[in-house]
Amino acid sequence: MSLFALTKNRITESNIRIELWFYGLMLDDINKDIVRMQTELLAFQFRYQSSLQHEEDSEVYETPQQGKNGILHKKFRELARLIHPDRAINAEDAKQRTELLAKASSAVENGNLELLIEMLNNHNPKQLSKIESLLALKFQIHILYSKRRILQNSDSWALYQLELEWADQGRDLIDYLKRHQT
Numbered sequence: 043m044s045l046f047a048l049t050k051n052r053i054t055e056s057n058i059r060i061e062l063w064f065y066g067l068m069l070d071d072i073n074k075d076i077v078r079m080q081t082e083l084l085a086f087q088f089r090y091q092s093s094l095q096h097e098e099d100s101e102v103y104e105t106p107q108q109g110k111n112g113i114l115h116k117k118f119r120e121l122a123r124l125i126h127p128d129r130a131i132n133a134e135d136a137k138q139r140t141e142l143l144a145k146a147s148s149a150v151e152n153g154n155l156e157l158l159i160e161m162l163n164n165h166n167p168k169q170l171s172k173i174e175s176l177l178a179l180k181f182q183i184h185i186l187y188s189k190r191r192i193l194q195n196s197d198s199w200a201l202y203q204l205e206l207e208w209a210d211q212g213r214d215l216i217d218y219l220k221r222h223q224t
Contacts (some may be wrong), residue, residue, distance in 0.1 A: 058172045065179040072186040079143050086202040093216045094223065117158040118150045124165055128185050131178045 125143055130136035142161070149157040193199055203213040 058176060061171060061176055062179065065176065065183060069179055069183050069186070072183060072190065076186060076193065079190065079199070080102055083193070083196075083198050083202060086205060090219065093220050113152060114150055114155050114158065116174075117162060117179050118157065121146050121165070123159055124162075128182060129178070130166050131174055131181070158166055168203065 122143060125139050125146070127136045127143065146158060146161060147157075149161075155157050171200040185191075201215075208215040
């Protein structure tokens with residue numbers, strides 16, 4: 043007989059609900075962090091690119107169309123949020139979601155709004171058990187942490203951080219880069 047008693051760990055329904063809540067909050071936080079980082083990078087890239095343009099350049103930027111293309115892209119983004127492979131619970135589900143996303147992308151390229159609406163209406167997400175939902179949440183969090191790490195290790199992020207440091211010192215990195223562009 044062993045000196046240590048072996049016990050089975052039982053996961054109760056309330057523990058699963060608490061973990062689902064906790065990991066849901068964690069997923070929301072990391073999503074917000076990534077969106078913030080991407081927004082800051084886009085703003086920095088815009089400032090840098092617009093500073094490189096000369097005043098005599100009078101390029102006219104096209105505004106996105108509000109008609110069919112606007113609706114088309116809105117429906118695509120809505121569908122992409124639902125079927126994105128990052129939301130997959132296993133490899134088979136990821137493969138199916140990738141195929142659906144490719145089909146939706148080709149519908150956008152062909153301007154097929156009807157197909158996108160049909161895909162949205164026919165989308166029935168799998169009903170997951172609470173344990174499967176918990177595992178899927180943990181997997182999504184893992185993917186998002188990887189994306190954040192990639193963003194933080196990018197050259198653009200390093201340049202943006204350098205711009206913030208220079209701004210604290212009263213210097214202008216973008217002006218410096220503009221003057222020393224080769």
